[in-house]
Amino acid sequence: MLAIQNLKVSFGDKEVLKGVDLQVNKGDVVTFIGPSGTGKTTILKCVNYLVEPDEGHMQLADISVDFKKIHKKEILQLRRNTAMVFQQFNLFKNKTVVENVMDAQIAVQKKSKKEAYERSIDLLEKVGLLEKKDEYPSRLSGGQQQRVSIARALAVEPDVVLFDEPTSSLDPELVAEVLKVIERVAQTGVTILLVTHEMDFARKVSNKIVFMEKGHIVEQGSPEEIFEQSQNERTRQFLKHYYPEAIELMAVHS
Amino acid sequence: MITPSTWEIVSLLLDVAHITFIILLASAVLGLLLGAVLTMINVKNIPVLKQITVVISSFTRSVPIIIQLFIVYYALPPLLGNFGINVTSMSATVAAILALTLYHGGYLTEVLRAAYKAVEKGQHEAADSLGYTPTKKFFRIILPQTVPVALPGWGNALIHLIHDTSLVFALGVADIMGRAELIAASSFGMNQVQVFLIVAAIYIAVTFLSDGMVRLFEKKTQKFKLDSGLKAKRVA
Ligand SMILES: Nc1ncnc2c1ncn2[C@@H]1O[C@H](COP(=O)(O)OP(=O)(O)O)[C@@H](O)[C@H]1O
Ligand SMILES: [Mg+2]
Numbered sequence: 359m360l361a362i363q364n365l366k367v368s369f370g371d372k373e374v375l376k377g378v379d380l381q382v383n384k385g386d387v388v389t390f391i392g393p394s395g396t397g398k399t400t401i402l403k404c405v406n407y408l409v410e411p412d413e414g415h416m417q418l419a420d421i422s423v424d425f426k427k428i429h430k431k432e433i434l435q436l437r438r439n440t441a442m443v444f445q446q447f448n449l450f451k452n453k454t455v456v457e458n459v460m461d462a463q464i465a466v467q468k469k470s471k472k473e474a475y476e477r478s479i480d481l482l483e484k485v486g487l488l489e490k491k492d493e494y495p496s497r498l499s500g501g502q503q504q505r506v507s508i509a510r511a512l513a514v515e516p517d518v519v520l521f522d523e524p525t526s527s528l529d530p531e532l533v534a535e536v537l538k539v540i541e542r543v544a545q546t547g548v549t550i551l552l553v554t555h556e557m558d559f560a561r562k563v564s565n566k567i568v569f570m571e572k573g574h575i576v577e578q579g580s581p582e583e584i585f586e587q588s589q590n591e592r593t594r595q596f597l598k599h600y601y602p603e604a605i606e607l608m609a610v611h612s
Numbered sequence: 613m614i615t616p617s618t619w620e621i622v623s624l625l626l627d628v629a630h631i632t633f634i635i636l637l638a639s640a641v642l643g644l645l646l647g648a649v650l651t652m653i654n655v656k657n658i659p660v661l662k663q664i665t666v667v668i669s670s671f672t673r674s675v676p677i678i679i680q681l682f683i684v685y686y687a688l689p690p691l692l693g694n695f696g697i698n699v700t701s702m703s704a705t706v707a708a709i710l711a712l713t714l715y716h717g718g719y720l721t722e723v724l725r726a727a728y729k730a731v732e733k734g735q736h737e738a739a740d741s742l743g744y745t746p747t748k749k750f751f752r753i754i755l756p757q758t759v760p761v762a763l764p765g766w767g768n769a770l771i772h773l774i775h776d777t778s779l780v781f782a783l784g785v786a787d788i789m790g791r792a793e794l795i796a797a798s799s800f801g802m803n804q805v806q807v808f809l810i811v812a813a814i815y816i817a818v819t820f821l822s823d824g825m826v827r828l829f830e831k832k833t834q835k836f837k838l839d840s841g842l843k844a845k846r847v848a
Contacts (some may be wrong), residue, residue: 368689406740406741408737408740408741434743436740437741437742437743438743440741441741441742442737442738444734444737444738444740446733446734447734447739448732448735448737449738450735450738450739450752451734451735451755452753452756452757452758453753461752461753462742462743462744465744465752466742466743466748467749494835507738509821510738510742514743589837591636608689
């Protein structure tokens with residue numbers, strides 16, 4: 359479904375990804391964890407080419423690219439088969455809620471207004487925001503904006519949805535409503551790459567956890583393998599700080 | 613000789629008003645186009661061309677407009693002549709339009725660039741991530757949000773431009789100011805206060821119209837200007 363080989367990224371002379379390999383199957387929910395500044399966002403943004411890698415290969419469904427000589431057309435293809443949910447929501451401020459969900463369907467997918475509208479209404483109902491459809495984003499809470507942005511992402515029927523810390527800029531009391539929506543999305547079988555610091559949530563929804571540090575994938579495996587049985591010293595150090603529960607689980611296992 | 617009455621002066625001035633208006637309109641429209649092109653070069657970071665926009669913009673900002681008029685009218689034809697381009701027949705009106713276009717366009721580049729940058733990077737990324745072409749992104753997402761931010765600055769630029777049209781008589785253009793000078797001179801300055809008060813009134817009227825037009829645009833685009841909940845409430 360999605361395969362990445364030897365992905366390298368640098369900003370200026372700073373190497374941020376130092377040769378990352380990744381294999382994702384259809385329907386997988388893959389969660390990236392790790393200290394901040396280690397390149398988690400960067401990986402996600404390579405998948406839709408918001409970041410320009412130095413080198414590497416990627417296969418996404420039937421698209422195959424060599425990042426060293428990628429064409430404009432391939433970039434659009436990658437972007438039109440993926441969608442991203444951003445930490446800062448990034449809704450279009452000149453458009454109402456329903457227009458936000460409709461716009462790419464019209465502008466990119468060339469659907470009719472009516473068709474786009476109906477799909478958008480359906481999605482807004484699923485994220486529980488139908489009654490806000492004619493509001494502008496600035497009038498919504500962070501949690502509501504993020505749910506709209508999830509609807510906007512799903513509207514284009516992507517092969518992969520990229521979630522980059524979708525709850526990190528939310529007030530604590532709004533986190534749950536967004537996680538609930540993401541969980542429901544995960545259950546529909548769509549392939550998901552997720553970056554989050556919500557370890558309980560990651561453990562619950564993911565079938566694969568990727569632990570990253572300093573531009574490398576240190577360890578990957580099922581939630582049990584990472585959170586309960588990891589033998590890797592660096593993984594354990596990280597979890598000790600960010601998810602002390604895991605250390606207790608590990609104590610139980612050993 | 614008989615000095616003309618107030619109404620005669622008004623009518624004499626309005627007889628040549630179209631010259632002023634043509635210069636104003638042409639340089640407003642061409643200046644806006646030039647400003648848009650320069651802004652695009654600037655934000656797209658096109659090498660070499662970008663340096664040229666910086667030069668144009670700092671030249672037009674630092675050189676007094678009267679000197680810019682002289683440079684375009686007197687210095688440009690021989691300069692271009694060196695490159696085999698013959699513009700020696702350029703009329704004073706055309707030179708005035710050209711100079712004011714450069715001036716207005718250079719000024720607007722600053723306004724438009726700031727307005728463009730006001731749309732945060734995140735919205736660019738969101739549109740890009742969904743596979744918008746740059747054109748679709750620009751016209752559907754970016755431009756509608758840029759316009760309301762740019763309008764006040766554009767309004768100011770227009771007022772500067774309107775005022776600066778009063779200088780083109782220095783090149784010998786027979787515009788409102790040129791005619792005003794003539795009327796005043798023909799009565800040996802006896803009625804010059806009266807003449808220039810009338811010119812002032814005409815400029816007040818034009819500025820008033822321009823302000824009204826900008827304000828109308830601001831009203832029409834206000835609903836796009838929703839960067840804060842407060843403003844949103846005002847619209848709803
Ligand atoms: N556009 C950029 N320009 C320069 N440096 C960047 C840019 N984006 C990210 N970085 C740097 O790359 C590193 C990895 O960033 P990122 O992928 O955002 O980390 P994470 O998501 O794991 O916190 C960080 O050190 C960050 O400062
Ligand atoms: Mg990040």
